Amino acid sequence: MLKALCQSVLLSLPLAASAHAASVVFLNPGHSDEVFWSSYSRFMQAAADELGMTLEVDYSQRDGGLAMSQARAVLSRLKRPDYLVLVNEQYLAPEIIRLSQDSGVKLFLVNNGLTASQAKSIQAQPGKYGQVLGTLIGNDWQAGFGMLHEMVASLPRDNQPIDLVAFSGVSTTPASQLREAGMRQALADFPQVRLRQVVYGGWSRERAYEQAQQLLQRYPKTRLVWAANDQMAFGAMRAFEQAGRTPGRDVVFGAINSSAEALQARIDGRLSVLMGGHATLGGWAMVLLHDDAQGLDIHRGGQREHVLPVLQSIDQAKARRWLKLVERDDYGVDFKHYSAQGRPTSYQYPFLTTPVDY
Template sequence: MRLTHLLYPQRFLKMARVGIVTTLICPTLLAHQAEAESTIPFKPIKHVVFLNPGHATETFWAQMIKAASTTASSLGITLEIVNAKRNTDEFIRLGKQVMMRQDPPDLLIITNNHGLAIPILATSDATGVPVMIVLNSLSPEQHKIEGKPLGRHTYWLGSVSPDHQQGGHDTMQALIERHHKVYGKSEGAVIALVGGLHDEASRLRLRGVQDALRKAPYLSVDRTFQANWNYEDAFKAVDRYVKRQDSSLPLRSIWAASDLMAIAAIDALKLNGLRPGEDVIVAGMGWTREGTDHLRTGEMEASAGGDALATAWALVLLAAVQQEVITPEALGTRYYSMGLATSAAPDSYLDEIPMEVLSLKPMGRLVEIVATLPNNAAPFLPPPPRQASPAGTLEHESLASATEEE
């Protein structure tokens, strides 16, 4: 099956002027340029480029690439990885470069880290290369301007993201339950480590934390640090916070939006003579191998995961479209559940979500499962992301850079 939708003549003529149309449409359609509407079929998706915003060697991105590569192979898709190495300017440059190739890919998969999907979508409009967004969907503010998939941006097919808010809530709830066992309802301070300030993943995960804390008034977030998803910034933030000790409440919990930042917090606590898991309880997200190891030692209390499957799920859903299981319009913005593993059951994620990547099994078979889902269902049939917190909740948080000056 080829994905089809309507494209108005003025956009058709604009694309013809840049010499791109002939690589995207059937020759038999060229005679119909003057018609009121033109149906432009995409080529069958065989060659896909994943534009990785990080380094291929970083644990999380390596996990995502492995899952996507295994799934692509099972679906007969060639997956090419292009790495931006945490350089935002390079991310935009590489995205444009890929779409402007003489022989561009059939699909470009990107993230919306730091809101960088917007210029990529603009280039997609000009080149006609289809785009899917994974992991970080567009924010509500961006959606108001950019619209929905297959709308203003004709070649934006859809988005696939984990339920970040649910994951943030569940990991914070695990910290609260552990605090209650160790300290009862005595008061304590919490510090939070988030990724990028403008990442929807950071915003929603932190919102989930706030939702959980409403039921535990004896715990309060003293500081929220923007640690940029990396070890060094998270380590510096926690080390500086512990050394200053300027909070009126004892530090009891550290919540981190990724396992990597949680491990940095653990190392900083140790450097300052504190015992992770006893003096201070730590949670992360991502189900990385290193994170799971810290769950087994008890130094980390919880980790929510499944987010590394976002690109693999995007490929599964696209295969479902090409096999006429669902329509292109049914892709839209889809969310899937994140599972929770704790120090008491560090391998429980294998039961909660079929993490195909960890057992190195391809996800191609899941195309058939997608066939049984209604059009508005996410791959794992969860409810949509919760938005219970007021929109302004984040505004009063004390958000600081992890690298702020002394």
């Protein structure tokens, strides 16, 4: 009688109570002290804590060789994680996918997905590669496009030629390429804007500062500075300020990222245009991995690759609100609310199609 009662109680427990905590390793391509990538990991950790998952973050310090060594080490462990989250930084993803074959570890891509040629090559050799569970990337092209539109709109309409310089990130990073491509496409709408030069700042404040000093000498009439991240914008801003130019008045700066410093600069008007929100992609991936571990279908509609509208234009009011939230460990987000657990099969993940204004 007692045995039957115990069995009945166990069977009535929810799946989450009887299953082990899903384990995730995130191969973070950035530096451990890099504002964007450390905040990215923080958002993932907030999701892991609330969803009852374990998360290990390994920083590759923007070193491709180290990233590959870390991937090999994780995939060769005696006790491997359930999931490995990675970024196709420096085009390393295909080799990691190859190494994962027969490992039992499920892979998930964030921020930078496979390029078209990489995907085609992998599909042509299915026996050589492991399987990618899913991919979440941001709307980088739209962000690059929209940012330039907003920057031009902030200038007086005087029909005078407008000189623009641009700081792209890294040529071997898909997200960087897409942002730059969006900016270049936007130029077609503004014949008065002259793109003087695009430089690759490597996401670095110091490098962009040095590059901006040279660009100012070549193009002293520059009125627009487009930057693919906030650190490069701040580096360039320093050079312009040293040259006696006032950001937000004499020159318009636009940047991507929602760090506390960037949000404050948007509030102060030093950044005239700011796009941000893509640091949340890893957290949304954790929601999907949590649900997959519970045996739920995360490919609702059959789609495995998603472009999320995470990059949003941040006005001063939103910057003030977000600045308060980034100080909180949980970012003020109820991650369980977004899970499909306990919902009907018709449930669709809202963050896949709608910006989450956390």
